[in-house]
Amino acid sequence: MKQNYDVIIVGARIAGSTLAYELSKKGYDILLLERSTFPSDILSTHNFFNNSVGMLREMGVLDRLLATRTPTYKRAYIQFDQNIIDGSFPEVNGETDCLCIRRTYLDQILFEHASEHEKVTAIEGFRVTDVVSKNGRIEGVIGIDKAGNTSSYMAKLVIGADGRNSTIRRLVNSERLTSVPTDFASYVAYLDHYPQKNEICTEFYKINDKLLISFPTSDNLCVMGIMFPLEDIEWRETFRSNPVLGLRSLINTEFSNTDLPARMQDAHFVGPIRGLLGYDNDWYKGMGKGWALIGDAVSFKDPAVGQGMHDAIYESRILSEILNTHSSWDDNWEEMANTYQNLMESKMKTRFEMACQFTKNIPFSDQQHFINSMIASDSNLTQMFLGVYNYTFEPQDLENKIKELIARGLKNE
Structure with missing residues (x-):
């Protein structure tokens, strides 16, 4: 196996x-x-809104993902205290369906898809322990394979795609912005x-200071996330000692004005909570001399907005377009880093x-x-609200429309 590459990517999930x-x-x-x-699981909401489903189709992996028989959905049911927002996500470039596929399927399929390309050498079970640097530039990685052997590999660029607790980010000392x-x-x-x-959908509830979100997912299951304030010691202790009891009790008491308690009666849990x-x-800063970060390694955000898959x-x-634009990376690190940072922020900030x-406990x-x-x-505002999640609309578009309707209503009084 050769030791030198154009790019080393650490982390082989999405x-x-x-x-x-x-x-x-x-x-x-x-x-x-x-x-x-692979296959292996990881804590994640693993949801793709229909704009991201379109990107999966363009990559050529959507049919393989759908072959897992993971259901798709089009609708969102959202309850903010007493207000209920119910509608379908706007179509994006012909895509109408959203997909929430378990990481055991998603990551393995994407890994296999990448590994099939002759330009990709893929190694599972390899833990990076350090980076190789020279004169302030990252030149490679050192790590341990699953047999316990230590190896080093060199590259023009090392990219950390290794998640929220990124080893590469720590080793290159990326600045947290x-x-x-x-x-x-x-x-x-x-x-x-x-x-x-009715039809399957994603559900999102914010009742007082408790949040619950659910998606239909693979294996005829639902993935459910439930959130309560960190300062609530009583609920923390209940979940610590018995998470099944904690989740059921919290739904029965804190979401009693919904139909969630009734629908939970026959539900049972699969795997650990x-x-x-x-x-x-x-x-974080996304690029420096000889290194870059991507995915949760560069920016982790509250899973309540379901944007992690899209952003990855x-x-x-x-990043691939920026790298391909410059024939000499060593002469252009600062320019590429600024372009990468600016494009990420303009699209995803x-x-x-x-x-x-x-993420803040503000009633x-x-x-509001x-x-x-x-x-x-x-219904038009509902479409705009849901369209913020799949990039059909920007938050400012919705805000401007609401201001327009309020001003029109005041004028007609």
């Missing part, structure tokens, strides 16, 4: 495998390293026999800011209740 695929199409020799072995800590504890569970009314007691919504794919496209709003104001009731009662 961000890393997608980037390996994109760069291999442009003729680069890629070494794709993953510390796990923004950090907003969450106010919530989060638990994620898979449920069988969880019925939905996993928790995340606090996390930061953060944004989109960033891989941005507004959804990051949305996540930072959801809806009377004004009024706006939510406007959205719930107007």
Whole structure:
């Protein structure tokens, strides 16, 4: 096996495998390293809105993903206290369906898709322990394979696609530009026999200071995330000692004004309930001399907005185009880094800011209740609200439309 490559990508889940695929199409020799072995699971909402489903189709993997018999959905049911927003996501470039596929299927299929390209050398079970650097430039990685052997590999560029707790990010000492800590504890569970009314859909509830989100997913299951304030010691202790009891009790007491308790009666849990007691919504510097970051390694955001999958794919496209634009990387690190940072922020910062709003335990104001009731009662506003999640509309578009309708109503009084 050769030791030198154009690019080493550390982390071979959605961000890393997608980037390996994109760069291999442009003729680069890629070494794709993953510390796990596939199939394997990871804590994640793993949802693609229909704009992201379109990108999966363009990559040529959508049919393989759908062959897992993971259901698609078009509708969202959202309850913000007493206001209910119910509608379908706007169509995006002919795509109408959203997909929430378990990571055991998603990551393996994407990894295999990338590995099939002759320009990609892929290794599972390889844990990076250090980077090789010279004169301030990253030149390679050192790590341990699954047999316990230590190896080093060299490349013109090392990319960290290794998640929220990125080893590469730590080793290259990337600067954290923004950090907003969450106010919530989060638990994620898979449920069988969880019925939905009418057509299947994603559900999102914010009742006082408790949040619940669910998606129909693979294996005839529902993936459900439930969030409560970190400062709530009583609920934290209940979930710590018995997460099944905690989740059922919280739904029965805190969501009693919904039909969730009735629908949970016959549901049972599949696998462990996993928790995340606090996390930061953060944004790091994405590139430096000989290194770059992608996916959750460069920016992690509250899963309530469901943008992580989209951002991983989109960033891989941005980064691959930037790299392909410059024949000499060593002469252009600063320019490429600025371009990468600016393009990421211009496309994705507004959804990051949305996540930072959801991540804080702030009750809806009377004004926000009024706006939510406007959205719930107007089908066009509902479409614009849902369209923010799939990039059909920007948050500013929705805000301007609401201001216009309020001004028109005041004028007609």
